[in-house]
Amino acid sequence: MSIVGHFINGKTVDAAERTQDVFNPATGEVSKQVAIAAKDTVEEAVAAASEAYKTWRNTQPIKRARIMFKFKQLLEDNAEKICALIGEEHGKISHDAMGELTRGIENVEFACTAPQMLKGEHSRNVGPDIDSWSEMQPLGVVAGITPFNFPAMVPLWMFPLAIVCGNTFVLKPSERDPSCALLLAQLLQEAGLPDGVFNVVNGDKVAVDTLLTDPRVEAVSFVGSTPIAEYVYATASANGKRCQALGGAKNHAIIMPDADMDNAVAALTGAAFGSSGERCMALSVAVCVGDEAADTFIDKMSHAMKDLKVGAYTDSSNDFGPVITEAHKNKVDGYIASAAEQGATIVVDGRDPKVAGYENGFFVGGTLIDQVKQGMTCYEEEIFGPVLLVVRAESMEQAMQMINDHEYGNGTCIFTRDGEAARYFSDNILVGMVGINVPLPVPVAYHSFGGWKRSLFGDLGAYGPDGVRFYTKRKTITQRWPSSGVREGAQFSFPSN
Numbered sequence: 161m162s163i164v165g166h167f168i169n170g171k172t173v174d175a176a177e178r179t180q181d182v183f184n185p186a187t188g189e190v191s192k193q194v195a196i197a198a199k200d201t202v203e204e205a206v207a208a209a210s211e212a213y214k215t216w217r218n219t220q221p222i223k224r225a226r227i228m229f230k231f232k233q234l235l236e237d238n239a240e241k242i243c244a245l246i247g248e249e250h251g252k253i254s255h256d257a258m259g260e261l262t263r264g265i266e267n268v269e270f271a272c273t274a275p276q277m278l279k280g281e282h283s284r285n286v287g288p289d290i291d292s293w294s295e296m297q298p299l300g301v302v303a304g305i306t307p308f309n310f311p312a313m314v315p316l317w318m319f320p321l322a323i324v325c326g327n328t329f330v331l332k333p334s335e336r337d338p339s340c341a342l343l344l345a346q347l348l349q350e351a352g353l354p355d356g357v358f359n360v361v362n363g364d365k366v367a368v369d370t371l372l373t374d375p376r377v378e379a380v381s382f383v384g385s386t387p388i389a390e391y392v393y394a395t396a397s398a399n400g401k402r403c404q405a406l407g408g409a410k411n412h413a414i415i416m417p418d419a420d421m422d423n424a425v426a427a428l429t430g431a432a433f434g435s436s437g438e439r440c441m442a443l444s445v446a447v448c449v450g451d452e453a454a455d456t457f458i459d460k461m462s463h464a465m466k467d468l469k470v471g472a473y474t475d476s477s478n479d480f481g482p483v484i485t486e487a488h489k490n491k492v493d494g495y496i497a498s499a500a501e502q503g504a505t506i507v508v509d510g511r512d513p514k515v516a517g518y519e520n521g522f523f524v525g526g527t528l529i530d531q532v533k534q535g536m537t538c539y540e541e542e543i544f545g546p547v548l549l550v551v552r553a554e555s556m557e558q559a560m561q562m563i564n565d566h567e568y569g570n571g572t573c574i575f576t577r578d579g580e581a582a583r584y585f586s587d588n589i590l591v592g593m594v595g596i597n598v599p600l601p602v603p604v605a606y607h608s609f610g611g612w613k614r615s616l617f618g619d620l621g622a623y624g625p626d627g628v629r630f631y632t633k634r635k636t637i638t639q640r641w642p643s644s645g646v647r648e649g650a651q652f653s654f655p656s657n
């Protein structure tokens with residue numbers, strides 16, 4: 161059985177003290193093994209990145225950007241191969257894998273503007289014969305730790321920008337779908353990236369802890385579940401590193417009584433069940449304002465769900481695929497069971513769907529649950545499966561209060577025809593990314609991505625302008641070339657104009 165190894169200093173490394181099974185979630189079978197890096201393997205990658213940094217930091221930004229231009233072309237040329245790998249290990253249907261890859265490529269396109277982003281600021285004559293300017297210098301070695309649910313896009317949020325800013329990078333992808341990261345590394349090498357600038361180590365907590373504590377690592381970008389994000393942020397910070405740690409979510413959509421209900425149902429069908437609900441921006445809670453809106457929504461949604469097609473990634477007519485592991489399937493099924501036990505009503509039950517030819521796959525069908533209330537386990541926790549909860553609110557204020565009270569604050573959306581309500585909502589909701597009749601308000605690559613509350617630990621979001629800030633540190637230089645012969649004596653008062 162093939163082993164997915166590491167990519168260190170421009171070479172594929174297969175050495176593995178330990179390995180772990182990688183499943184094809186559609187068949188439920190083990191398809192390969194992934195090497196689980198020991199501490200010294202991670203240290204080898206950090207050493208390679210540290211050595212490469214000495215030259216890379218001084219490589220002209222335009223030359224760094226040109227490599228990204230070539231990398232973008234190679235990503236497009238190899239799109240089918242990348243999407244097939246995502247399908248095999250994650251289970252995502254090809255149209256959805258293509259969507260994530262395209263979003264990733266947009267981040268590469270943004271990274272190509274590095275020379276413009278790194279220009280800095282300049283002021284002449286801040287004092288007599290004194291000029292001052294700021295420049296954005298790279299940090300050094302940056303580590304990226306990424307989740308299973310976007311094996312291409314989330315790494316692409318991080319390393320293209322970090323690298324064009326002059327840093328070198330060690331990526332630790334999810335051990336559940338590890339192959340995509342290695343292919344990205346090979347394409348970067350083909351694009352002309354010098355050895356050691358980008359490295360991949362596969363592994364688990366041992367690899368993560370090594371990256372979080374190695375003094376040569378200057379900064380850590382993490383994306384994953386909230387408990388791990390919190391741990392990563394605390395450990396990296398305690399070790400003197402800059403850290404951004406993006407965590408989990410529970411994204412609510414408010415359905416106002418005046419909403420275009422057909423539009424809202426169509427939007428939520430994709431946003432709740434697409435990618436099996438395994439998106440940090442999935443809309444997993446519909447808060448209907450008034451019983452009439454709730455009844456209409458439930459009626460139309462249960463009707464729309466009859467057409468949902470769940471199946472293997474190989475059939476592009478499927479809407480979504482399996483969840484990532486058997487353990488995760490059992491967890492999602494458990495949340496559905498707990499909802500019924502705690503008094504909610506299961507309107508459409510997706511447990512154990514029949515997928516012909518894939519009887520052992522980790523499938524959960526689309527599930528709709530009504531009469532969900534605050535305090536229920538299914539409401540308080542992130543399910544990360546194709547499960548849509550319906551909560552009934554008496555007013556918009558009450559609906560907004562629920563969202564503001566929830567521990568997560570990643571994304572949210574309101575469906576309404578009322579501009580005043582929409583504006584009030586976006587002004588007062590305590591969530592980082594807000595949609596108005598837009599179900600998945602994932603910011604484009606030239607904005608930045610980030611939730612509030614326990615969905616993000618750290619000051620800066622991912623990619624876009626925040627990404628440039630995160631992967632650089634400002635240096636401000638103040639310079640005087642005195643006019644001929646003029647010399648000042650010692651000055652004991654604080655310099656001012």
Ligand code: NAD
Pocket residue numbers: 305306307308309310314332333334335363364365368369383384385386388389406407408409439440542544570611615
């Ligand atoms: P996860 O937290 O299990 O894993 C994320 C990374 O952390 C992986 O690389 C994993 O190997 C590593 N890891 C796991 N356990 C660890 C431990 N004990 N110590 C150190 N490292 C550990 O997350 P996941 O299941 O891969 O991904 C799904 C989660 O990610 C969901 O909660 C989802 O909301 C979140 N997510 C958030 C965003 C965002 O932008 N906010 C984006 C995508 C996914």
